[in-house]
Every structure is written in structure tokens, then in C-alpha cells.
Amino acid sequence: MPAFPEAARxxxxxxxxxxxxxxxxxxxxxxxxxxxxxxxxxQALREAGRQIKDHVLADLGHYLRLxxxxxxxxxxxxxxxxxxxxxxxxxADLVKATGETEVVKVKxxxxxxxxxxxxxxxxxxxxxxxxxxxxxxxxxxxRPSHILVPAIHRNRADIRDIFxxxxxxxxxxxxxxxxxxxxxxxRHLRAxxxxxxxxxxxxxxxxxxxxxxVVLESEGNGRMCLTLxxxxxxxxxxxxLVPSWRDLEVFLQTLPRSSTAERxxxxxxxxTGISPGDGPRDFxxxxxxxxxxxxxxxxxxxxxLRCIRCSACLNVCPVYSRAGGHAYGSPYPGPIGAILSPxxxxxxxxxxxxxxxxxxxxxxxxxxxxxxxDIPEVLVHLRARAVESSRKHPMERAVMGIxxxxxxxxxxxxxxxxxxxxxxxxxxxxxxxxxxxxxLKAWTDTRDAPAPPRESFRAWWARTDGGRxxxxxx
Amino acid sequence: MKIALFVTCLNDTMxxxxxxxxxxxxxxxxxxxxxxxxxxxxxxxxxxxxxxRQTVPMVRGFAEAFAGYEAVVTPSASCAAMIxxxxxxxxxxxxxxxxxxxxxxxxxxxxELSEFLxxxxxxxxxxxxxxxxxxxxxxxxxxxxxxxxDRPLRLLREVRGIDLVELPExxxxxxxxxxxxxxxxxxxxxxxxxxxxxVRSTGAEALCSADNSCLMHxxxxxxxxxxxxxxxxxxxxxxATEDDRA
Numbered sequence: 001m002p003a004f005p006e007a008a009r010x011x012x013x014x015x016x017x018x019x020x021x022x023x024x025x026x027x028x029x030x031x032x033x034x035x036x037x038x039x040x041x042x043q044a045l046r047e048a049g050r051q052i053k054d055h056v057l058a059d060l061g062h063y064l065r066l067x068x069x070x071x072x073x074x075x076x077x078x079x080x081x082x083x084x085x086x087x088x089x090x091x092a093d094l095v096k097a098t099g100e101t102e103v104v105k106v107k108x109x110x111x112x113x114x115x116x117x118x119x120x121x122x123x124x125x126x127x128x129x130x131x132x133x134x135x136x137x138x139x140x141x142x143r144p145s146h147i148l149v150p151a152i153h154r155n156r157a158d159i160r161d162i163f164x165x166x167x168x169x170x171x172x173x174x175x176x177x178x179x180x181x182x183x184x185x186x187r188h189l190r191a192x193x194x195x196x197x198x199x200x201x202x203x204x205x206x207x208x209x210x211x212x213x214v215v216l217e218s219e220g221n222g223r224m225c226l227t228l229x230x231x232x233x234x235x236x237x238x239x240x241l242v243p244s245w246r247d248l249e250v251f252l253q254t255l256p257r258s259s260t261a262e263r264x265x266x267x268x269x270x271x272t273g274i275s276p277g278d279g280p281r282d283f284x285x286x287x288x289x290x291x292x293x294x295x296x297x298x299x300x301x302x303x304x305l306r307c308i309r310c311s312a313c314l315n316v317c318p319v320y321s322r323a324g325g326h327a328y329g330s331p332y333p334g335p336i337g338a339i340l341s342p343x344x345x346x347x348x349x350x351x352x353x354x355x356x357x358x359x360x361x362x363x364x365x366x367x368x369x370x371x372x373x374d375i376p377e378v379l380v381h382l383r384a385r386a387v388e389s390s391r392k393h394p395m396e397r398a399v400m401g402i403x404x405x406x407x408x409x410x411x412x413x414x415x416x417x418x419x420x421x422x423x424x425x426x427x428x429x430x431x432x433x434x435x436x437x438x439x440l441k442a443w444t445d446t447r448d449a450p451a452p453p454r455e456s457f458r459a460w461w462a463r464t465d466g467g468r469x470x471x472x473x474x
Numbered sequence: 475m476k477i478a479l480f481v482t483c484l485n486d487t488m489x490x491x492x493x494x495x496x497x498x499x500x501x502x503x504x505x506x507x508x509x510x511x512x513x514x515x516x517x518x519x520x521x522x523x524x525x526x527r528q529t530v531p532m533v534r535g536f537a538e539a540f541a542g543y544e545a546v547v548t549p550s551a552s553c554a555a556m557i558x559x560x561x562x563x564x565x566x567x568x569x570x571x572x573x574x575x576x577x578x579x580x581x582x583x584x585x586e587l588s589e590f591l592x593x594x595x596x597x598x599x600x601x602x603x604x605x606x607x608x609x610x611x612x613x614x615x616x617x618x619x620x621x622x623x624d625r626p627l628r629l630l631r632e633v634r635g636i637d638l639v640e641l642p643e644x645x646x647x648x649x650x651x652x653x654x655x656x657x658x659x660x661x662x663x664x665x666x667x668x669x670x671x672x673v674r675s676t677g678a679e680a681l682c683s684a685d686n687s688c689l690m691h692x693x694x695x696x697x698x699x700x701x702x703x704x705x706x707x708x709x710x711x712x713x714a715t716e717d718d719r720a
Contacts, residue, residue, distance in 0.1 A: 005658050012660045318647045322664040358658060360651025360665070361522060363618035383524030400520060404528040407483055407515040408535060417487050432697050442659035447666065447694030450488055457481050457490035461509045467497055
């Protein structure tokens, strides 16, 4: 995966994609603002969400042990996975123990994060995504580009083509009308639901003091996965905990409004272990760390673990809407991805090292976040960590060093200004510079730069005694 | 009131007219203006790019240059935000007890220009005259870090002769973002192109803002596309009078 600027280049140049993204994110942004404005206690809810999550994170070990105890009491089995490989191994072994080779899945960020589908495929197990957008992504041999709308980069015609090509039971002459496409998907998925013996789900929230798992979704496909199969395996990041049912009240208001701009999401499913004669006979919960406790150790960066995966930050982000979701190189795109991925994966790869810089720090994400994650603060923090821990970018270091040395001293700044003024006739015909050298060329590729003025403010102040000796009194 | 002007390194070096306008405006409102020559830079570029340690001497330099003034006014929302949000934290992190004390003393007296005019001086009509069609770009830092709200617009609405027109998608970032404009130049340029389209759709003769950094970025694209729209800092609009035209 290339660094963000290179990966974003393709999306920026694709005017149709940019138009689709701008339209989709713009629509949902407007609807979200209206849904949020209906509540006069939004800021209080936001603060409550922040506090509940921070409270859990501060005592994570306690709440995880409590959850394990309660899930076990209710007839479930809890597994602990340090990393992706361990989690995939656990799930694959559980599926193999059932003798099945097919599983249905309810959309899950955690399993995308660990690459579960690919890992299962290597073991001869086929995973079928049942969320409509995830199905489109899967059939298109594609990657998701949005947390909530994974196929946001696809339009109706793309989807029709994918279904015609990849869905064996797609009706002949399938058109690109949303109703026909949804119907084709419904029929295709129904067959899977009715035959599948094993399901894999993610988890939106886990209630520690009852051992209850919660999934929020819009299509009802998740509920089919959670109730029809005989074996249910849920994979959750360890940060998904809330202490009690009372805490859900906050998130059941803030999550739907922030994500789909709805007052309430259509399907909220909760289950506690197993219930004889009702639902799965066997339930497994895989608790996934995968870089989360390391993230928790960082005082500033840990706030990323408050994230409830609503995607509000993506929809308001001007960088996301131009660069598209794939440029972030992770199932977590957009502003939250820019702080989450480099923390849970480390900054070893080009894309992870570039993500903290994939933001203009405009602050729209922080404003939209329902759990008040100060994403710009974390971005700047991660940039500082990157600069301090790496010896890379000698050119930038040199430039920053010289600039810092100049800007520390009024005398040196004045000298630099006189040098700039002296160069103005060379570089800036007509008061504008159309071509800058070296790394500054990136600026003048699309923008003129102003030529330095004849005289800096500092020089003007000294020459005119602060304007008092200037002719005309100006 | 004796006001110290923090002109900012960018204005000082590239946009001296903004500093001169600020001086004219504040003097016209009856105040004494000083330019402490020891001032240099708020450190924002280094800080936001991750060169945190290099920011410390600039934080120290700022606190020293502006100690003892009643008010420090700056015609830059993003520099004001940097000082207010980050100088105290950086000083505490640095662990130099003397520094955090000095910073804590100065920072509450730092105002962005529109804040100072509206909140401290209590004026919205500053006696300005600017007979052009103008659209206003509220910069991200003034909106979301400083929370200046509609203060700049309240000031602009009182300017005589002005035809103030609304900018579509005004609150959307222009894509400058300091070194973001270089590190992610394609995305930055795409954001700027959309801003330019919105600016041109207003038919404005001038784009006004409280930050020359954003104006330098948008203005560079405006001249490259030969739009004929010029950029003007809020201080320059507010400082302009009928005498200027005589």
C-alpha cells in the first residue's frame, strides 16, 4: 500500500468518483446535522459518551474479566486473541470443529481489520458477507471505502454489473433500479441464511455486568445471522465495552444520529450467551487486542479507542471526500482511520507513516464526533512522535531546522526578510510567482505564490517609526 | 489602551499591508499601538508538522516579547488559536516553571482582531468604507478553535458601501493546512479548486478572511485561474476609509 498522497492521487483525478463522494457525504452530512439539532442535550450526550468510554478504558481489565465471567455464566465461551493471526486461528478452528465449510457474516469492522475472510479462505472456508454494501464489495473483489457505507465509491450501474457478473442466481436482465438490485440481493442472501449453520458477527457494544452483546444495523440481515445458525462466533475489539445497560441509552441516541442520521436504527439486536430452544446453540466471543492495549498506553492517542464507528468524521472530512476511502489503506478510513490505524498497526509501513499527515487540521471531525475524540490533537501528537522517532526526511528536517533557527531570532528573521525582498524582482514578475524550486514546487503546480513585498512590516515600522513619519500619515 | 500588535511572521514577511492596516485601524479607534520588535513567530508551522521541540523557543520568545502589555492583538485567527490552545500546554510539558508562569500571564490577553474589536472595545461600526462586492471565508481555526462565530461578519456588515455576499459552503476548509498544502498537494489543490468555484459563483470582487495563510492559498489559485477576484484581509477592509479614495 503506497503512502497516502500517492494513493489519494488516483481518487483526486477521478472526477466521477469525487462527484459521487461529495454528493453522498454532503447528503448524509446535512441529514445528520438536522438529526442532531433535534436534541437539545446533544453536547451533554456527547460528554456522557466520552466519560463512559474513558471510564471503561481506565479500568479495562476489570470490565473485561467481568464480561468474561458473565458470558461464561450464560453458556458462552470466551476466547482471548492478542493479534490478528491468533484471532483468525481461533475462528477457523471453531468453524472447522462444526464440520462446516461456509459461514454467513454480519458486517464487522473487527473481522475486516484482521482479514478474517482471507484467513478462512486459506482453510477452505467460504465467508459470505450479508450486509448489502459488504456483499457488493465482496462480489466486486474490492475493498470497503467507508465505515458505514462500504461501497460508497460504487454507483448503481457498477453494482448491476457486479451482480450480473458475480451473483450466480442474479435474474436475467437485471436493471440498475435500486428496488431490483435490492430484491436480487435479498433472494441471493435468503438462500445463504437458510442453509448456513455458522455465523460470524462483530459487536457494537458489550455490556459487562450482564454479558450482553449488542449489534446495531439497518437491514435485518444481521439479525438473521444472529438468530438462524446453530453456532455464532462474535469478534470484538476489547474497547467495545460499556459497564451496564444504562450506559447504552447514551449510545443508542448518539450512534444512529451520527451515522445514518436516524433517531433510531432499524434493528438493535442483543443477546446474552445461549438460550435453549431459541437462537444459536453454541456461542463464542473472541476478544481482540491487536494493538489496542499498546494504544491505551498512550495518554493522548488512547482517546481513539472511544470510537463507536459511526463514520460522522468521514462525512464531514474535506480530505476524505476528495481522497476516497481506499487511500487510507485500512478498513478504518477518514479522520478516525488516520489516527487509529497508525496506532494499532504502528508506523512501519509507508501508508501508516503518512496517515498522521493526511489532514488539513480543519477540526470538522472533532466537532462532529459523538464521543468528542479530539482527532486534530491526536494527529499532531502522532506527527510529533513520528518526527522524534524517525531519522527519515532529511530534507524536511533541514528546512524545519533552518526555519526554526531563523524564526527564533528577530534579527535573523529581519535578515531573511531583506533577502526575500531583494529576490522579488527575480522571482515574481507581476507580483506573483508561478514556479517555486524544490519541494515548494508542489505549491506552484496549481497555485501562484505571492512575491515577497518590497519591505517587510518590521522594516516599515523601523523606517517610519511605526508609521508616524510616513508621508500622508498612512 | 496600549495595545501590542502581534503581526505574525507570515504577515510581517509577506503581507505587511495587513499589519499596517491593523495599526491604522486601532489608532483610528483611539488606541496606542506598539510593535514589540523582539516578536517572531507563534510556532504553529513547526508544531503542526511534528517539530514540537523546536516550538518551545518560539513559545518562550512570544511570552517574553509580549510581557507587560494590556492587550495583544493579532490579525491572524490561526496564530491566535495556536497561542491560546497550545502555548500553555507546551510550556507545562517543557517543565520549566518560570516559562509556564510567563505564558499563563500573557495568553489570556491575546486576541484575534475581530474578537478584540467586538468583545474588548465593544464596537462593530469601525467607521470603514469599502465600496466593493465582498464575500467572506471564515477560516477553520477562527471557526472551530477560536469560536469567533459571526464577529467578523458583524464588523463587515457595518462597513459603508460594502456589498457583502454569502459564500456557498463557507465553512468547508480551503485545503491550506500549513505544510498539508505541500505534503498532500493534490488533495489540497482539489479542496482549493472547490473553494475557488464557490468564491467565483458569488460574483464578488474581493475575498475577505481573517487569515492571510488561507488567503495566500486561495488567492494563488484565484490568480492562476485569472478570476479577477482579489483577496483582502479583514483588517484591510476595516481600516479602509473614504479618505483612502480621495
